[in-house]
Amino acid sequence: MTSEYSAHHLQVLEGLEAVRKRPGMYIGSTDSRGLMHCVWEIIDNAVDEALAGNGSRIDVVLHEDGSVEIRDTGRGIPVDIEPRTGLSGVEVVFTKLHAGGKFGGGSYAASGGLHGVGASVVNALSERLDVEVDRGGKTWAMSFHRGEPGVFADSGAPSPDAPFRPFKDRSELRVIGKAPRGVTGTRIRYWADRQIFTKDAVFQREELATRARQTAFLVPGLEITVRDERGTEVDETSFRFDGGISEFAEFLATDSAVTDTWRLTGSGTFTETVPVLQANGAMVPTELERECQVDIAVRWGTGYDTVTRSFVNIISTPKGGTHQQGFEQELLKVLRGQVEQNARRLKVGGAGAPKLEKDDVMAGLTAVLTVRLPEPQFEGQTKEVLGTPAVRQIVTQVVRKELTARFASPKRDDKAQTALLLDKVVAEMKARISARAHKETQRRKNALESSSLPAKLVDCRSSEVEQSELFIVEGNSALGTAKDARNSEYQALLPIRGKILNVQKSSVSDMLSNAECASIIQVIGAGSGRTFDLSAARYGKVIIMSDADVDGAHIRTLLLTLFFRYMRPLIEAGRVFAAVPPLHRVIVVNPGSKPNETVYTYSEQELHALLTKLTKAGKRWQEPVQRYKGLGEMDADQLAETTMDRAGRLLRRVRLEDAEAAGSVFELLMGNEVAPRRDFIVDSSDRLSRESIDA
Structure with missing residues (x-):
């Protein structure tokens, strides 16, 4: 370390170097979570194609050699030359940060990819990446080694360990075959770079299947197949749902229904000023009118758990954002108003009466919230929080209009369900108030008051919770x-x-x-x-x-x-x-004055194995073998030894x-x-x- 600090100490990381130096900035972490985030980046690009109406099938394959392959039937990555860089569209997408077709060029009305860094980040963090594109009647191909384009000299199956020759003067997008007329699509296979990711980072099939199922719910008609070839047996699962988020909400709900699944849909417009790239390369601030489409499925059940899933252009936002804030805020406001209108029937109200709180309304709620808009503002590349401020007001307006209409509906089913919903949220409010009052009462109790525990409880003497x-x-x-x-x-x-x-x-x-x-x-x-x-x-x-x-x-x-x-x-x-x-008690008869031995077994298989072993050893046992039908058949010593004594018991x-x-x-x-x-x-x-x- 030196106290001197001048300009020659500064480093400028060019292109994909920055990604390899600070991967956590782009994918969150370098453990399994970051490894899975790379997969999502490629899959989301394929889903964006399906959202735009191009392609209805995506295949994800976890190969035995540790690589991952994603295939889609979209339009295919452009293969022509991008004029500003002089490179093919495929090379631009995989080697240039902040390059893509989702910056307002008209190719995508609403997409999950926004920053143009997804595919290039995955490429930078891969030991090898192969891409094939079916487009214009040809199949085009290109390979990369840690982000650098070149050619692998494969002697058999493709491998990241094969000799690699980088392009020196000019990159080449090779034509490796013919594609059938009208067939388009992209196939990407990559090997994650173990210099970047931790040793215990693995692709998690269950998480992949869960995400695939979720995406299939959000894009009706899209079929997603997950194939795992890493085990002794190939495991393949396909997902396709035509019911959309209503079906998703019913899938997520685990309790009995109080209401049907309600769909709250609508849209709104807002204006925002964004820099737009002009033909001469200048960025000019321009005021644009945006449309935000809102689609929400809600369902209340008899339970108290809350399950909410929120999405922006099919990208999950687990930490919420402006869309979720608007939804929860207006949900509480509308239901508070309905409770006030029905105060007499619900037996609430009056001076100083308690009000519904957010937890009362959210108890037993299963909700799937989706919004679609061009170029949403996320906080960070991992896209966990939506930041576009205007979306909150649009979601609020949709929820207010649709829910109010549901409560005002003259239909018999709607009247019955809204009445049950109000009964539920008021019961939750009263339970919350009662629990709070009970807790306060318990705090005020003094040590001399008698316990109200049931008489049939046979308590222990110790007051140490951890030991009891x-x-x-x-x-x-x-x-x-x-x-x-x-x-x-x-x-x-x-x-x-x-x-x-x-x-x-x-x-x-x-x-x-x-x-x-x-x-x-x-x-x-x-x-x-x-x-x-x-x-x-x-x-x-x-x-x-x-x-x-x-x-x-x-x-x-x-x-x-x-x-x-x-x-x-x-x-x-x-x-x-x-x-x-135990299920059985076997008394092994020992010869002479040696005391008999008692052996307990816990299943029929274990008993047969024991008897076979005793027979081979020439030992006898007392007949009949005792079979316990219940705990009451044991005496205290047997129960203590086998089930209650910490020294010898078995707990599951x-x-x-x-x-x-x-x-x-x-x-x-x-x-x-x-x-x-x-x-x-x-x-x-x-x-x-x-x-x-x-x-």
């Missing part, structure tokens, strides 16, 4: 044994009577009025739903201890449904477990790796719709072994 465990026990017979088997210092017991309410089918009020559900929520002590406070939970672990039979599995599923819907943070924190009691942690997938499974297996559940049972029947049925 709550066992939810099936039936009184098991409770009696568990009392003797537990360590009363840190293990608490709560018995439940048989099968609790299926909360996936029931309303919140039904759940709270159910004695068993209310007891569980009360004992855990952290509330439920939106007001659930994980830090207030009284136990470090919640362990479901049910019999190892079909009824026990059903009870465990019902309890997990309760936790999933109303105490999900407990599962997300990894604090819900299922006890694993309940995980929530994918909330959306879990939600759809719970709705399928525990929800109101019978037909999909019947189809699932019929389709899955061949997976079940008759021998495993306890009949």
Whole structure:
């Protein structure tokens, strides 16, 4: 380091050098997230073609050698010479930053690509990139090595390790074949540069499939296929939806419906001053009139979770922006006005009456918000936040007009659904106020007041939350044994009577009025739903201890449904477990005075394997082998040793790796719709072994 600092210390990074030096500025990071962002850049270019009405199919292939290939049936990248640079359109697109057809030239009315850096950034961060274009009856091709055009001397399959010869005097866009008449499209295959990306960065097929599904929802009629050739078996999935964002909202929703899926559509215009490139190369500020199209699908359900997805020209904006601000602001305003108009029926209002808040309106809402406009202003290349100010007012006007019309509709269905919606948001408001008042009351309680915990709770002595465990026990017979088997210092017991309410089918009020559900929520002590406070939970672990039979599995599923819907943070924190009691007890007879040995097994396969092993070793066992039908058949020592004692027990942690997938499974297996559940049972029947049925 030196204190001298002058102009010769400055560096000027030319062209793609800047991308390789500071990749995070362009793709966010150099881990798996950045790797996937490169894929999105190429896919989004193909989708922009489909949005413009060119092409109806996109294929994404994850090759075995680590490369990715994206094929589309659009117009194909221009292959003629760009006059200012003297280079072919293909080379300009892949080697020049801020070069493209989306700067207001009329090629795209609304597109996701805006800055002209997507394809060139991917090229700069690739060890090798090959592009083929079908256009004008010919197939054109070009290759690049870390952004530099040239030719690879492939001896077999294309590889980034093949000898590379860069072009010296002039680049060449090669013609490698003929394209059928009228056929156009682009094929891009690239190998990410491992000098740039971290060692653990990988292409994630599930994330790719999720994004492909999402895009197919947003562009009705577009078919997107994801093919993964990296495993032992090829995995291929195709997506095509003609119902648009209404179908998307129904797919995202996991609870029972309070309203149908409503479409709020409209458009508006605004003016903005932007620099426009003139023929002489000068940039002249010009005032342009823009049109913004708004299309929103909304649906309220019985749950309290909010699922919103917002998009600008099919580009996801996970951090929102002006369009989402306008939507949420006007949604609250319209519903506040409707509640005031129906104050008498809803039994709200009067001096000092509470008002709806944003959380009350958003509870149970599933919304897909899309806007389309030319040249939107994003914050950064990753396009996570929309910044165009005028969009907020246009979205606000559309939501106000469409929602107000829905509430004023004379149709019987609309009247019934809007009434149910107002009942729901008012119930959410009252629940919020009640929860706040309850919390304040709890704060004011002094230490001498008696606990209001259920009498049937057999609590532990320890007050250390991290060490304590709550066992939810099936039936009184098991409770009696568990009392003797537990360590009363840190293990608490709560018995439940048989099968609790299926909360996936029931309303919140039904759940709270159910004695068993209310007891569980009360004992855990952290509330439920939106007001659930994980830090207030009284136990470090919640362990479901049910019999190892079909009824026990059903009870465990019902309890997990309760936790999933109303105490999900407990599962997300990894604090819900299922006890694993043994199925069999085998007493191995030892010769002479040596004491007999007791072995527990947890499945039929494990039992047969044990008996086979004993037979080979010439050992005998007591007949019959004890088969536990329920926890009540064990004595306290056996239950402690196998299921409750920390030294020898086996617990299965309940995980929530994918909330959306879990939600759809719970709705399928525990929800109101019978037909999909019947189809699932019929389709899955061949997976079940008759021998495993306890009949």
